[in-house]
Amino acid sequence: MAPVLIGYAIVFGVLTIQDHANEPPTVAYTEFQTQVRAHNVKEVFSTGDSIEGQLKTAVTLPGGGKGETYEKFTTERPEFAEDDLLAQLEAGGATVRATPVVQQRGTLLNLLISFGPILLLVGFYWWMLKNQRGGGSLLGKRKESRVAPGTVRTTFADVAGIDEVKDEISEIVDFLKDPAKYRRIGARAPRGVLLAGSPGTGKTLLARATAGEAGVPFFSASAAEFIEVVVGVGASRVRDLFTEARKVAPAIVFIDEIDAIGRSRSGGGFGGNDEREQTLNQILTEMDGFTAEEGVIVMAATNRPDVLDQALLRPGRFDRTITVSPPDQRGRLAILRVHTRHVPLADDVNLERLSRTTPGMTGADLANLVNEGALVAARRGADTVTALDLANALEKVQLGAARNVVMPEAEKRRTAYHESGHALLGMLQPGADPVRKVTIIPRGRALGVTLSTPDTDRYGYDEDYLRGRIIGALGGMAAEEVVFGLVTTGAESDLETATNLARNMVGRWGMSAKVGPVSVLPPEGDPRATGVSEQLLDTVDEEIRRIVEECYVSAVTLLREHHDQLESLTERLLERETLDETEAYAAAGFTRV
Numbered sequence: 219m220a221p222v223l224i225g226y227a228i229v230f231g232v233l234t235i236q237d238h239a240n241e242p243p244t245v246a247y248t249e250f251q252t253q254v255r256a257h258n259v260k261e262v263f264s265t266g267d268s269i270e271g272q273l274k275t276a277v278t279l280p281g282g283g284k285g286e287t288y289e290k291f292t293t294e295r296p297e298f299a300e301d302d303l304l305a306q307l308e309a310g311g312a313t314v315r316a317t318p319v320v321q322q323r324g325t326l327l328n329l330l331i332s333f334g335p336i337l338l339l340v341g342f343y344w345w346m347l348k349n350q351r352g353g354g355s356l357l358g359k360r361k362e363s364r365v366a367p368g369t370v371r372t373t374f375a376d377v378a379g380i381d382e383v384k385d386e387i388s389e390i391v392d393f394l395k396d397p398a399k400y401r402r403i404g405a406r407a408p409r410g411v412l413l414a415g416s417p418g419t420g421k422t423l424l425a426r427a428t429a430g431e432a433g434v435p436f437f438s439a440s441a442a443e444f445i446e447v448v449v450g451v452g453a454s455r456v457r458d459l460f461t462e463a464r465k466v467a468p469a470i471v472f473i474d475e476i477d478a479i480g481r482s483r484s485g486g487g488f489g490g491n492d493e494r495e496q497t498l499n500q501i502l503t504e505m506d507g508f509t510a511e512e513g514v515i516v517m518a519a520t521n522r523p524d525v526l527d528q529a530l531l532r533p534g535r536f537d538r539t540i541t542v543s544p545p546d547q548r549g550r551l552a553i554l555r556v557h558t559r560h561v562p563l564a565d566d567v568n569l570e571r572l573s574r575t576t577p578g579m580t581g582a583d584l585a586n587l588v589n590e591g592a593l594v595a596a597r598r599g600a601d602t603v604t605a606l607d608l609a610n611a612l613e614k615v616q617l618g619a620a621r622n623v624v625m626p627e628a629e630k631r632r633t634a635y636h637e638s639g640h641a642l643l644g645m646l647q648p649g650a651d652p653v654r655k656v657t658i659i660p661r662g663r664a665l666g667v668t669l670s671t672p673d674t675d676r677y678g679y680d681e682d683y684l685r686g687r688i689i690g691a692l693g694g695m696a697a698e699e700v701v702f703g704l705v706t707t708g709a710e711s712d713l714e715t716a717t718n719l720a721r722n723m724v725g726r727w728g729m730s731a732k733v734g735p736v737s738v739l740p741p742e743g744d745p746r747a748t749g750v751s752e753q754l755l756d757t758v759d760e761e762i763r764r765i766v767e768e769c770y771v772s773a774v775t776l777l778r779e780h781h782d783q784l785e786s787l788t789e790r791l792l793e794r795e796t797l798d799e800t801e802a803y804a805a806a807g808f809t810r811v
């Protein structure tokens with residue numbers, strides 16, 4: 219409530235000061251009496267014991283008065299004064315007026331004084347209302363937002379490429395449009411819908427679109443924000459959110475990133491997080507407390523459905539999980555169409571082809587791609603976005619923006635060998651993803667980049683493919699060893715990539731005979747918590763090491779065997795700095811159709 223109080227105090231203070239500035243001098247009561255007796259008082263206004271007045275003729279202030287003359291004055295009549303003031307004033311022909319205490323000051327100030335407390339209350343109320351629509355809160359910032367019915371503009375037309383999911387959601391929309399229909403027939407209302415999928419696949423978008431389609435209010439909050447604030451607030455925010463939603467039901471309450479509070483309570487075990495648990499419990503309580511009539515649907519999104527507490531997934535809670543996958547080629551085409559609706563495209567743009575060269579990209583990636591393309595075109599001052607603009611944008615999105623630094627010659631040479639090593643190993647192995655681009659122009663934190671993407675969408679990986687990926691990842695280091703006999707520190711992230719792939723092969727995908735076809739590594743957290751023995755973990759470590767080492771030997775061997783190709787590719791790369799797919803394969807001496 220501080221802002222309003224301060225505001226009020228400032229207004230009050232300023233006016234008070236101004237009032238004083240205009241005030242006539244305060245004279246002694248005895249001086250006043252002198253003027254009364256001299257019949258020099260023209261008129262007085264009295265407010266209680268305060269008297270404000272005007273003289274007929276200006277006089278000089280007596281006593282310590284610095285020669286100052288006054289005509290208007292104020293004075294205080296002592297309570298013990300027993301003079302016949304009124305009679306004396308009348309005798310002197312003065313006009314006498316009196317007002318009640320409050321009304322004596324300037325009108326605005328009077329208004330403020332009399333209506334101040336009401337203004338204060340109204341202001342406070344207004345401020346509270348503003349908060350509930352998503353401003354700050356009594357205890358820190360509040361990010362939940364509420365969107366009134368009919369104002370969610372997002373509809374299913376904005377969501378493309380995930381038609382299976384839309385079908386499932388349509389049922390929810392139908393329920394929200396007419397909860398009574400379901401009630402009449404005694405059908406159990408859906409309650410919680412969990413949207414699971416990688417970041418950028420359109421979960422948030424879908425939740426909004428559901429509200430938009432159904433024309434119901436949309437309340438959204440991010441679970442992470444519930445718990446990052448003052449302790450004890452998370453639960454009460456949840457309560458508020460649901461109370462608000464119930465008032466205007468049918469409505470949707472959307473909780474984003476629910477894994478931030480909904481993580482399994484077993485397992486993680488760092489002494490527990492009370493705030494998180496209280497908040498989670500409050501959500502569960504709210505959901506359990508729903509009655510069929512209410513028509514509040516809770517939607518939540520997560521990209522880690524595997525770590526969620528089972529309590530959340532029980533019947534009557536988030537008993538429906540909808541998996542939102544990254545789009546396939548047709549989906550990408552549909553998404554590109556949605557996002558280019560308002561972008562003027564040049565005739566040479568072929569969205570079909572663009573959708574084929576972007577496997578693995580999510581809806582968010584594609585939206586970003588189109589936006590980057592439009593930016594490139596705008597910078598050029600063009601009215602349309604061309605195929606080249608989009609190609610440049612794709613490069614930027616996939617490789618990161620180029621950095622403008624001059625590399626020392628030796629560094630450049632080493633980088634060229636390093637990238638050529640990655641690229642050549644990608645080209646040499648049958649079944650590996652084709653190399654699309656090799657560059658030694660520094661981008662982001664990398665000195666160079668080799669980009670490989672599959673020809674078609676991949677849905678699973680076999681062991682050979684994965685080993686090929688590890689060999690390719692180690693190709694940079696291997697090339698440095700083959701050429702210079704030494705490996706630099708630039709290969710850190712390559713090692714990380716290789717190790718992670720090997721870890722998944724051994725620990726999760728059952729690709730090690732020694733460990734067996736079992737999943738021993740949880741996606742996250744300490745495997746010991748799930749009862750995996752130290753001994754088995756040692757074996758897993760050994761196996762990871764073995765795979766990475768074997769792959770490294772393969773990489774070095776392959777590059778030694780194809781040293782001449784490595785040299786020619788490197789030379790070309792040094793000369794051109796960036797090679798596209800065709801140029802790269804040609805430089806390495808491959809003839810491709």
Ligand code: ADP
Nearest residue numbers: 376377378417418419420421422423581582585
């Ligand atoms: P998530 O919540 O799954 O991380 P978002 O819903 O925040 O993803 O998606 C971010 C943006 O990406 C959306 O605002 C939209 O512009 C775009 N997008 C994602 N998926 C799709 C899709 N299926 N259709 C159209 N646009 C999409």
Ligand code: MG
Nearest residue numbers: 421422474519
């Ligand atoms: Mg999201």
Ligand code: ZN
Nearest residue numbers: 640694709712
């Ligand atoms: Zn590398």
